[in-house]
Amino acid sequence: MTTNKQKAPILKSVDEYEVRKFDSLAEEWWNPKGKFKPLHQMNPTRLDYINSQIMLEFDRDLTETFPFKGLSILDIGCGGGLLTEPMARLGANVHGIDVAEKNVLVAKEHARNLGLDIKYEKTSSEELAETDVKFDVVLCLEVIEHVHDPQEFLFSCSKLLTSGGMFICSTLNRNAKSFMMAIVGAEYFLRMLPVGTHDWGKFVKPEELKTMLDTAGLDMVDLKGFVYNPFFSEWSISDRDFDVNYITTSVISESVG
Amino acid sequence: MKPEFEIVVVGGGLVGSLLTHSLSRAGFKVALIEKGDQQKRTFHTGRAFALSLASCNYLKALGFVDILEQYGNPIKGVIVTEGEAGKGSREGILEFMPSEIGEESFGCMIQEENLLEAVGERLKKNKAVRIFSKTAVEDAVFDDGSLIVNLSKGKSIPTELLAICDGSQSNLGSRLGYSYIKKNYRQRAITCTVRHEKSNEGLAYQFFMPTGPIAFLPLSDHSVCIVWTNTQKVVNRLDQLDNDQFLEELRPAFGTFLGDISLEGPRGSWSLELSMARKMVSARFALLGDAVRKIHPLAGQGLNLGLRDAAVFLEIVETAKYRGEDIGFPTVLERYQRWRMFDSVSFAAATDFFNWAYTSSIPGNQLVRQLGTGIISNITPLKGYLIREAAGLSGDIPELMKNR
Numbered sequence: 001m002t003t004n005k006q007k008a009p010i011l012k013s014v015d016e017y018e019v020r021k022f023d024s025l026a027e028e029w030w031n032p033k034g035k036f037k038p039l040h041q042m043n044p045t046r047l048d049y050i051n052s053q054i055m056l057e058f059d060r061d062l063t064e065t066f067p068f069k070g071l072s073i074l075d076i077g078c079g080g081g082l083l084t085e086p087m088a089r090l091g092a093n094v095h096g097i098d099v100a101e102k103n104v105l106v107a108k109e110h111a112r113n114l115g116l117d118i119k120y121e122k123t124s125s126e127e128l129a130e131t132d133v134k135f136d137v138v139l140c141l142e143v144i145e146h147v148h149d150p151q152e153f154l155f156s157c158s159k160l161l162t163s164g165g166m167f168i169c170s171t172l173n174r175n176a177k178s179f180m181m182a183i184v185g186a187e188y189f190l191r192m193l194p195v196g197t198h199d200w201g202k203f204v205k206p207e208e209l210k211t212m213l214d215t216a217g218l219d220m221v222d223l224k225g226f227v228y229n230p231f232f233s234e235w236s237i238s239d240r241d242f243d244v245n246y247i248t249t250s251v252i253s254e255s256v257g
Numbered sequence: 258m259k260p261e262f263e264i265v266v267v268g269g270g271l272v273g274s275l276l277t278h279s280l281s282r283a284g285f286k287v288a289l290i291e292k293g294d295q296q297k298r299t300f301h302t303g304r305a306f307a308l309s310l311a312s313c314n315y316l317k318a319l320g321f322v323d324i325l326e327q328y329g330n331p332i333k334g335v336i337v338t339e340g341e342a343g344k345g346s347r348e349g350i351l352e353f354m355p356s357e358i359g360e361e362s363f364g365c366m367i368q369e370e371n372l373l374e375a376v377g378e379r380l381k382k383n384k385a386v387r388i389f390s391k392t393a394v395e396d397a398v399f400d401d402g403s404l405i406v407n408l409s410k411g412k413s414i415p416t417e418l419l420a421i422c423d424g425s426q427s428n429l430g431s432r433l434g435y436s437y438i439k440k441n442y443r444q445r446a447i448t449c450t451v452r453h454e455k456s457n458e459g460l461a462y463q464f465f466m467p468t469g470p471i472a473f474l475p476l477s478d479h480s481v482c483i484v485w486t487n488t489q490k491v492v493n494r495l496d497q498l499d500n501d502q503f504l505e506e507l508r509p510a511f512g513t514f515l516g517d518i519s520l521e522g523p524r525g526s527w528s529l530e531l532s533m534a535r536k537m538v539s540a541r542f543a544l545l546g547d548a549v550r551k552i553h554p555l556a557g558q559g560l561n562l563g564l565r566d567a568a569v570f571l572e573i574v575e576t577a578k579y580r581g582e583d584i585g586f587p588t589v590l591e592r593y594q595r596w597r598m599f600d601s602v603s604f605a606a607a608t609d610f611f612n613w614a615y616t617s618s619i620p621g622n623q624l625v626r627q628l629g630t631g632i633i634s635n636i637t638p639l640k641g642y643l644i645r646e647a648a649g650l651s652g653d654i655p656e657l658m659k660n661r
Contacts, residue, residue: 114403
């Protein structure tokens with residue numbers, strides 16, 4: 001899709017400081033022991049959640065070859081393509097977007113080397129929402145805590161969904177525990193993430209996310225926690241513990257749809 | 258371009274062949290590279306395997322029920338004792354019975370040639386597998402993140418993952434930079450089939466002698482496969498003897514508890530070494546079977562550990578594929594390593610310890626082993642644990658090895 005714009009778009013949700021931060025880290029995306037190690041550790045759990053939600057919503061069998069064939073999936077804030085590539089492997093038509101140019105370059109190169117057919121583009125969800133392109137599934141994982149205006153951002157996500165579409169969004173909770181775990185623990189103490197990766201003030205409480213989703217015409221139908229076990233360096237899905245990382249699935253609200 | 262083969266298996270021995278077959282059944286596009294002639298195999302003389310219950314479950318799951326029924330001889334108990342054979346049980350005797358863990362047998366004995374032939378036949382019929390026979394792997398190089406396997410005869414095949422099953426101290430693995438911890442036991446083992454007068458009642462015997470252990474593994478009611486470990490010097494001498502002379506030497510060691518004995522078929526011998534790869538995986542490479550570790554044969558676990566590698570490997574890559582992950586990515590392969598490494602190291606250490614405890618002349622080791630046997634026979638949970646361990650039913654069991 002061509003975005004035919006004369007003037008530079010005003011991107012309300014994009015945070016320039018965040019863009020520069022990720023530009024400088026782009027080379028690291030596919031190093032499982034590098035700066036994005038926690039994302040690599042979290043990825044199987046994230047994929048298990050996403051896959052099972054898609055499987056249920058669109059009635060797919062994961063043991064088949066290319067179970068997501070025919071589905072269009074948008075990965076917002078795709079980074080190096082950690083989630084985008086698996087979606088393509090499972091047969092979906094995948095579009096990955098990121099506002100950091102270097103991320104897009106790294107992702108493109110990596111997918112090409114592995115023979116994966118993925119469309120990557122340096123753009124924002126708001127820019128893309130101004131075109132008429134729509135997706136069956138929109139993924140936005142660990143992104144909303146990096147945007148400037150989450151409500152605007154969610155409006156654009158909602159616009160990008162087909163009428164029967166599904167929106168999966170994960171982020172970090174904002175409370176004392178998440179401050180200790182995600183900032184003090186992960187960045188300063190365990191050095192799992194570079195210092196400054198996250199701004200705790202931008203973390204979103206689940207009830208706040210629900211309210212913003214409602215406003216954007218999205219109905220949150222599922223909420224699960226991601227819990228980290230530092231002894232085994234493994235993540236698991238929890239029905240109860242949303243204290244630090246959590247993930248949600250939403251569909252277009254009846255009233256709006 | 259996606260490569261034609263998702264996985265390339267190097268080495269057409271039992272572990273490599275069964276792995277290839279299982280991967281193909283799970284829907285992977287697989288190629289098998291074997292440097293020998295896959296059609297005309299030469300067998301180790303007189304070798305037989307003690308398949309654990311877990312290994313039997315694995316073979317059944319892969320469709321080899323008929324082969325186990327036809328050629329397998331159930332092991333109905335294991336008797337471990339110390340000292341000189343033929344003089345009856347010493348104190349400190351250990352009896353392991355499958356009933357102690359609610360099973361009817363500990364698995365079965367099967368001759369190598371029967372199993373290899375059956376597996377080879379099955380693989381040949383599997384049209385989804387591409388077999389490169391009489392072909393060696395020259396090297397494997399990265400090209401923009403994908404792996405190119407260069408074969409002899411000038412052919413190159415790109416793949417996502419190379420599974421290396423080319424045997425002890427892997428030739429290819431070593432060339433790719435995998436290093437091994439090694440130990441030479443300065444022992445050799447002789448193996449051959451012995452017919453005997455009285456029924457063995459399906460029991461396996463292990464006698465720990467000062468020179469090394471001797472095992473009698475029931476191939477049928479009236480024949481056993483022996484694995485006789487001794488010093489290099491003694492075995493070199495025994496290898497020179499003709500069958501009659503050899504029998505004269507064997508009789509005092511074998512004892513008379515199974516009546517008169519005679520030899521059946523050829524004899525073979527090999528030197529014993531411990532080797533253990535320092536790591537099992539790296540990006541797009543994984544070692545399996547003897548390429549990971551070669552342990553002392555006293556526990557008869559070498560093949561069982563290799564099959565467990567294959568079962569775990571399949572489970573890990575299959576789960577990763579369903580999830581949409583890159584099956585050759587280090588995070589995926591490290592799951593396989595994490596699952597297998599502890600098992601490998603503990604088995605190697607345990608067999609190494611037992612061999613030391615029974616053969617070393619350091620003062621005090623006799624006390625250690627008598628104490629050990631006493632402790633093992635009297636503590637039921639510990640004994641149950643050891644039995645389950647030997648049956649391959651301890652720890653985290655891969656799906657294909659579970660009883661169904």
